[in-house]
Amino acid sequence: MDQGPTGPGRPNKPPGQVERGIGAWEWNLVCSSGKLKEMAQSIFMAGILIGGLVLGELSDRFGRKPILTCSYLLLAASGSGTAFSPTLSFYIVFRFLTGFSISGIVLSTVILNVEWVPTWMRAISSTAFGYCYTTGQFILSGLAYAIPQWRWLQLTVSVPYFIFSLLSWWIPESIRWMVLNGRFSKALKTLQHVAAFNGKKEEGEKLSLEELKFNLQKDISLAKIKYGTTDLFRIPILRHMTLCLSLAWFSTGFAYYSLAMGVEEFGVNLYILQIIFGGVDIPAKFITILSISYLGRHITQAIVLLLAGGAILALIFVPSDMQILRTALAVFGKGCLSGSFSCLFLYTSELYPTVVRQTGMGINNLWARVGSMLAPLVKITGEVKPFIPNVIYGTMALLGGSAAFFLPETLNRPLPETIEDVQNWRHQGKKRKQEPEAEKASQRIPLKPCESGRDPS
Template sequence: MDFDEILHHVDDSGRFQICMIILLNILALASSPHDFLENFTAAIPAHHCSVNLDNSRSEISTDINLTTEALMKVSIPMGPNQKPEQCRRFRYTQWQFLDSNISTSNITELETEPCLDGWTYDHSVFTSTIVTEWDLVCDFQSFKYYAQATSLAGHLVAGPLSGIFSDRFGRKPLLMYCSLAYGVLGTFCAFAPNFSVYCVLRFLLSASTSTIMINSLILVLEEASAQWYTTIIVLSGLFSSIGQGALGGLAYVISDWHLLQLAYALPFFIIFILFCWVPESARWLIITGKTDQAWKELQRIASFSGKKDIAQNLTTEDLRSKLKEDVNSTGKHLRIKDIIINPMIRKIVIWNSSLIFAELFSFVGLLLDVQMLGKNIFLTQILLGVIDMPSKSLTYFTLRNVKRRPLIAFLLFTTGSCITINIFISEEMYVLRLIIFILGKGSFAAFTCVSTAYSNELSPVALRKRLMSKNISKKEGQDFLETTEC
């Protein structure tokens, strides 16, 4: 008898699994907006040089009370789009422009200078962003993208490390401590004193959320039967999309970046408490030789699902006898050498790494500059969340009837084509850009579900059994790669 049979005997489709799926979906709802937050917390509002009509900049001294419009007219040059320049001002106040008969356009000979006194921002949409707080505009605008790059680096670093620590120390401890870390670090990030501290905290937050999302899905899948896998993955994806769409509405209500960052950090303190109740993965415990603890966790699952008689009759001796082969193979750990020397495992690792790279690369190209897609950033963000839902719902059926590799290839091709086409479309044609973007986003959403399912089918537990035997034949490996069952 293998572990799946024992889990089915204890309960693999009952009350406990439903609660775990609900917890996973709550987590997806809270975690998914993390990378999209900077579309709002780092939004660039309309701005222009601050103007100060003192005697040092004025050619004549005046006590005239000027309107804001008149002050702008004599102090800020007009750009090619007939809007005030964002990064330059007149070196000397141009009083002649107060005369309505003199045009302010096509005057290139007037001397200008950078914004020496700072910037004035339009606070009608966002009362505060990191851009307005630390003046990340004009020559400093690239710093906004440094923050995004730092945040993505957190995901890249956390990916392999979280897998190592999760296999070494278990799913539950990592989920608990990372949830607590996200709550604490997110709170600190909301009150970051400077841009450097903000970037460091965003790096750590990305590492935490990446670890949470990966290990929470693994934990739920390891404690459910295979027939639930597709449902769990698609539901998690749907709630991630709901979280992304809800961010647009919440950002509209909370226009201050400090409060918005804090609003997404505080729920993780509650999630930390919930994870204190969650049992450790019994499958992982058995593989690592912790049979006594696995027996206790299986008893908890049976009791919670209302099968107290099974919980009382299940003993560690039964568990050891039924899983003798698995218990005898424990105590070993996956090493990098085991991956390198085995051609089929090496092929699997390279394939999965390629999928992760394609997913992250597409993510950057699609989602981290929503301001370029339309005039209403809030409505655009809501739309991007809503458009995922039919796409991911359709994935539920395609996962059951279509092979993984051709489906992944098609979705990647569609996503890449949409990104490429948008490069050559003018920003003024925002409706067409948004339509193509939505098509690409839908393909990308479906791709994330399919790649998650495919990666899970090549995931650590089943893979490790083959690794530890160090006796995988080429035929076995090819059959393993060709699997289409979730």
């Protein structure tokens, strides 16, 4: 492949070095220009951030399925365009569009999962989606080893999304979205097709428009009450949850990408380390699901972030020549942060009531993208002192874990429909705390002596 011109001020690529980066030698991204690589990564994260804002709104307006299909198509086109980028400027533009489209795919998939899968299956299905991400890491490591040229690798992982955009047409649209937008006939037909696919054709044929409207009457009435982003900060109980969750989401995205993007710093074979980084997600997410199912959501969320922060800070005190120990700490921290993401998606959707659930998910997911966008820029501070980035990453993870302790527990509780439901949670929690205190206080009341000459009864 073309390695770019050489000459004064443009160093030659070292003999025998295989090009596996984004054209570091091809576009002279070395020495002082090496910071442009971090900037390119931040712009990719900015695309994810803006995509979440724009495509989330479009998903509510035009439906989940069209946005999913268009996002697949945009990812295929922008990814293929990245492979043929003639300059760094074109590369950055295509990477922004790639991040933009990825956000649409993730958002639409999560929403469809929540709106189609039964409540008792949501934790399992969320974990299954997380394992798909892990599987992708394994596949990418193998492809990167087999295809050393970054342009061909980029093209190889982008072209399949043209096929995925076609396959997405067979995914059913959200019934709740169709009902809330007055498309009752289409919603009924979709339900009947799904019933037939599940081997319950007779039950599907018995459904009627009146029965559908009756079963979703509460959702229809709730949709008439309009809440916006400002309500998350105007209403005290929502403001409290939003601030704590935002810090947890930000610190998770911030610390996660600090480890994911720094794999080359641990001195271990890059491909093997990528496989290890992907493999740790398997036990990490499994343990997380067990923990949130038995210990609770906010305890699990706090523990995984505190452990991740401790692992990142511990890297400061481990010498660079102790590669195995540094790698073990990084892998442990990455596993905790993967578990944090799994917990946050479920926990956030359970904390917010139905009337603001989508808005709350969007705002908190935005903070995770802000964190992932800032993570590459913080690495530049390592030029002042090498330990500064890990101090910042680890401290933020500790703060996010501490914030989780101030959130209410949702284990074995029904999903809140209205803001009043969330406020009742708070009152019930206070009542439970006050009852044992009142009982103890009653036990401390001293017995009064009976007055002489008076009947004790």
